[in-house]
Amino acid sequence: MKKTYAFKPLCLLVIIFDAILSISLWRMLSIVGNFLTALTSLSSILRVLLFYLLGVLGVVVMTVFLYLYYVKIEKAKGILFDAIAHTLLAVYFGLQLLGFGNGQTLSANDSLFNIIALFVLVLVVIHVFVMLRLDDMIHVTLLDAYLPAGKNQMMQSQTVEESIQDISSVQDDSQEHKEPLITKEKAVAFFKTKNGKIVIGVIGAIVIAFGGYKIWDTFFNKTVIDAFMNVTVSFDGYNTEGEAHVENAGIDYDMTNEDLAQFVGDISFEVENNGTLSNGDQVTVKAVYSKETAKQLKVVLKEETKQFDVSGLTVKYQSVSEIDQALYKQAYNKAIEESKDVSAFNEDTQETFYKAYYVKSQEEQLDYQRNYLIFVFNETYQSYDYTKNQDVEKKRYACYYTEFDSSYNPDEVYMTHSYLYNDSYTYVENESEIIPSLQRKSMTNYGLSQIEEVNISI
Structure with a gap:
């Protein structure tokens, strides 16, 4: 018996899988910096890997679906784009997970991360468009053992040979039909329909949401640390040859965050013109830290430099x-x-x-x-x-x-x-x-x- 399967649910399935893949990758990159540090949070990594594998599996399954739909029915080249895109994503993130290359993760490169995120967003938009635009059916017998028949789509029983002949005849008919599946007129007409307006609304909402998130994440989603909160500076030595000594009694931060604790512990202080200070000078103390690590952790210092008045140095009277x-x-x-x-x-x-x-x-x-x-x-x-x-x-x-x-x-x-x-x-x-x-x-x-x-x- 030959059954037909609606294409829209399959497109919806790939959107779900794409979402799972994206969430798992985001979680993975937020938890670990490289393969070695991943071992310190093994339980979290196992959960992320489960989502990651589901996402990759979903991409593989959807690639098969698209192949059956595009090649067997429409003879379109969309399957090539999807296959290449998802293969690149899976391979790239797989290498990141194993810590290949220079040991840096995707989160260490915001520009590349934004490109990949935009790439995934484009894939989702394309899938949404295809899901709403196409209402054709996949006619294959290969899926009978796995998927139920589409409603009102039961066809009369045929032998395997007849099924093959039907598929061949469909291919011949599609070859004779030279008109493209999607034309400019059809696209314009589609966007005037209810489904078309939904597509425009969905795309607009996604773009606005993504843009708003990026603006918030870039400019507002920061952890502010006051590096000079408990810093005191003492001076000793002789006037014109004075030295400053910086003492830090502690910085207020989220002590449950190990990465943040490591970052705070690595902050040091540098004194401008140290060793040549005079009473009455204003000495600049600079917080020295890893800009790259701060960028990864989305940490900003309330102030990177602070001035202190020099006093208490012994004056050797020269006259x-x-x-x-x-x-x-x-x-x-x-x-x-x-x-x-x-x-x-x-x-x-x-x-x-x-x-x-x-x-x-x-x-x-x-x-x-x-x-x-x-x-x-x-x-x-x-x-x-x-x-x-x-x-x-x-x-x-x-x-x-x-x-x-x-x-x-x-x-x-x-x-x-x-x-x-x-x-x-x-x-x-x-x-x-x-x-x-x-x-x-x-x-x-x-x-x-x-x-x-x-x-x-x-």
Whole structure:
């Protein structure tokens, strides 16, 4: 017995299979990056593979249906397009699943993904059009064991030989009939019908939906991460040579997403001009991350750079004009206190402040510079004169010195007391010998220093 089968249900079947294939591929690409990472979510992959195989099987089945319809009845070449298109899809995605090539998946290339998605959409639209446009029947006996007869389409029993003859006669008739199946006039007329309007509506809805989804997915479907949420920057070192240290206390993100967690963990920070910073600068800290991974995960950073004010660097004063006057006063008061203690301990001496000097080492590297603030005092003292056989009052110069920069703290830095000596290693008693004596002191790098008098009013 020969039966006929409606073509529309078969086209509907391929649309369903195409949908299954597309969904499974999308799910597969969203779960894994390559074949190795797929092993970490095996259960999900098995479910996706089931859908994937159903989709491929559906494509194969529909290809057979189209072959029977197009070749046996209409002699159209549509089967060639469908076969090539679906074969390319199946082979390409199969290779992606196995991790061939450079190990990247389709999701790593948005341009190619959009092309494939558009390709699948075109296939679906064509199938919808064919389903609504054609109402012919497939006349084959091969499907009798698998599909029920179409309604009101039961035909009289024939032998296998008669069936073959009928098919041959249909082929001969179709060869004689030269008029194309679909002409411009037929197409225009069709689109004026109810089915035609449905096709236009379906195509328009698909295009609008796809376009809207792509706009939303491209511009709005993003995960925003504030990389600088808990970032603090500290500075140390010397002014003009300062360094910044970035500390990140943590970034807020979806911790259940392993890929996102890996991405966040790989974010590092880069400091612009690090090692040459000065107080008052605005330093730019840049978040360094994989742009490609962010694109795949649809992650955007709230801000990729942030500026911080540089402060707290130690200033090595290069001249008296740079000295902080408030710090100088603290050092001066410290020297006065030390002088009073010395005078109180030795009643035979009396110290009076004379002048202050700033001694800057000539070392160019700030790390090696040892700069001193020196307070010179005029000291009177009692000494026995053997020629006169009596005590006489004499004068000599003493000093209190300390290392001095912007980090000076009188409570933490010790102030050293010392007498000034001349070339004969006797006390300096004349003002003209003060600076030469200071230059000879070991604290000033044996004369390789710059000495300036400090004239800061107290």
